[in-house]
Amino acid sequence: MTSKALDSLLNKNIADLKERGLYNEIDPVQGPNGPEINIGGKTLVNLSSNNYLGLATDERLKEVAKQAVDSHGVGAGAVRTINGTLDLHLELEKRLAEFKDTEAVISYQSGFNCNMAAISAVMDKHDAILSDELNHASIIDGCRLSKAKIIRFNHSDMEDLRTKAKEAVESGQYNKIMIITDGVFSMDGDIAKLPEIVEIAEEFDLITYVDDAHGSGVLGKGAGTVKHFGLQDKVDFQMGTLSKAIGVIGGYVAGKANLIDWLKVRSRPFLFSTAVSPADAVASTKAVEILMESTELNEKLWENANYLKAGLKNLGFDIGDSETPITPCVIGDENATQAFSKRLNEEGVYAKSIVFPTVPRGTGRVRNMPSAAHTKEMLDKALDVYEKVGKELGVI
Numbered sequence: 001m002t003s004k005a006l007d008s009l010l011n012k013n014i015a016d017l018k019e020r021g022l023y024n025e026i027d028p029v030q031g032p033n034g035p036e037i038n039i040g041g042k043t044l045v046n047l048s049s050n051n052y053l054g055l056a057t058d059e060r061l062k063e064v065a066k067q068a069v070d071s072h073g074v075g076a077g078a079v080r081t082i083n084g085t086l087d088l089h090l091e092l093e094k095r096l097a098e099f100k101d102t103e104a105v106i107s108y109q110s111g112f113n114c115n116m117a118a119i120s121a122v123m124d125k126h127d128a129i130l131s132d133e134l135n136h137a138s139i140i141d142g143c144r145l146s147k148a149k150i151i152r153f154n155h156s157d158m159e160d161l162r163t164k165a166k167e168a169v170e171s172g173q174y175n176k177i178m179i180i181t182d183g184v185f186s187m188d189g190d191i192a193k194l195p196e197i198v199e200i201a202e203e204f205d206l207i208t209y210v211d212d213a214h215g216s217g218v219l220g221k222g223a224g225t226v227k228h229f230g231l232q233d234k235v236d237f238q239m240g241t242l243s244k245a246i247g248v249i250g251g252y253v254a255g256k257a258n259l260i261d262w263l264k265v266r267s268r269p270f271l272f273s274t275a276v277s278p279a280d281a282v283a284s285t286k287a288v289e290i291l292m293e294s295t296e297l298n299e300k301l302w303e304n305a306n307y308l309k310a311g312l313k314n315l316g317f318d319i320g321d322s323e324t325p326i327t328p329c330v331i332g333d334e335n336a337t338q339a340f341s342k343r344l345n346e347e348g349v350y351a352k353s354i355v356f357p358t359v360p361r362g363t364g365r366v367r368n369m370p371s372a373a374h375t376k377e378m379l380d381k382a383l384d385v386y387e388k389v390g391k392e393l394g395v396i
Helices: 004-019 059-072 080-084 088-101 111-123 136-147 158-171 194-204 257-266 268-272 278-293 296-315 335-344 376-392
Strands: 034-037 042-046 106-110 128-132 149-153 177-182 207-213 235-242 252-256 327-332 366-370
Touching: 042 376, 059 278, 059 296, 080 268, 088 106, 088 235, 088 252, 088 278, 106 111, 106 268, 111 136, 111 177, 111 207, 111 235, 111 252, 111 257, 111 268, 128 136, 128 158, 136 177, 149 158, 158 177, 158 194, 177 194, 194 207, 252 257, 257 268, 278 296, 296 327, 296 376, 327 335, 335 366, 335 376
Parallel strands: 128 149, 128 177, 177 207, 207 235
Antiparallel strands: 034 042, 106 252, 235 252, 327 366
16 A cells, blocks of 8 residues: 555645645657747647757657667666766766867766766865756756855855855865856856956866756867867866767766766766666767867757747747747746647747746746757748737737
8 A cells, every 4th residue: 555645745736836836747749859840740839849959859869869879788787987988978978078178088877977976076076066056957966966056146146156165265165166057057047257257267276067967069160169269278167968960879078087077986877887878978979070170050949049039039029038948938927838838849849948947936937949940931930920929918
């Protein structure tokens, strides 16, 4: 017999979430996650994928992945420190280091694992972490796992950061202090003020950590937020994913060779979890090589992003202050946001609602993620649907 107390807790809280418009319905995709997707037998323009460059369905990646299954099997077979490090993993890390212009790279099973692994391997209870208040959940969890003192600073507020950095240093309570920030903030699409962050870090001798999950493949002609600002020699940790612009699965940390050596012997997901599959490793390597050879996909991404942004803004939608392809349409009320997303879906556009706790209460939005694979015809269709639904529901 299952626990009555557990059933009562779950049923009550799920009902509460549904009533407040905070319950997330999961829509299974039938087929590939491309610029258009099939859900429930219906083809929709897909504006909710992190597949920025369309590489998740790229024929070149699919071909090398198939070859890797034949040559290396479907799994790595062990953790990296026993005999799960394949030559394919080493080639991926070599290419990523070249791509990010750093001495070395360590790869992990996911971007979430990167932040859990790297932060806790370097920081401990005798340290402090200055963390932007809008940092990703994986950063927050990585900071908590480290047991360091977490000091939140106001979002992209450099005066607040400098004040809190100065206070932390002068308190004499901490052995070392880290500043950690997203490179691109995933809910609003704004870019971290890295030049100012690095300046503060140098003034107080602080460790710098940039989560570039949404910047790699997007900014710096594809090389990321740190390269965008020319700060690759000034940032200690560059974290990135292989599941967004790269189009596959996994994550990595790029930095100096001694940092990567340390993470290989002290980061727990590397030590205790099986490595990514051969197909994932070789497909990611191919994607990185494509980005190093040409900026064509990156340029197409920005062309489509600017087109969609201009169209939504001209229609009268509140798209915030996004500086990247991430384009939110802020609705506000959670139930209204859910209703807006549902009507878009019914009219042929898949744009998922984002509500609390992912964003603050009262700031519900539909987040649009145009890709390099979208055609102008697809984007025009999406804009027509936005106009129809926006007027119907009184949003514009």
